[in-house]
Amino acid sequence: MSALYMLVIASIVVAAAFLVAFIWSVRSNQFEDQQGAAMRMLYENEIPTENK
Numbered sequence: 001m002s003a004l005y006m007l008v009i010a011s012i013v014v015a016a017a018f019l020v021a022f023i024w025s026v027r028s029n030q031f032e033d034q035q036g037a038a039m040r041m042l043y044e045n046e047i048p049t050e051n052k
Contacts, residue, residue, distance in 0.1 A: 025031065
């Protein structure tokens with residue numbers, strides 16, 4: 001029965017770690033530009049570069 005308690009505690013710790021990682025990624029704007037990468041793939045040659 002003590003193994004069950006250890007597994008429950010371990011799963012809560014892992015879930016809390018994933019929750020903290022998710023909140024950190026949302027606050028650091030990781031999900032802000034959801035379509036930019038897909039559009040850059042389609043129009044890669046048409047985007048003007050400023051370094052010319």
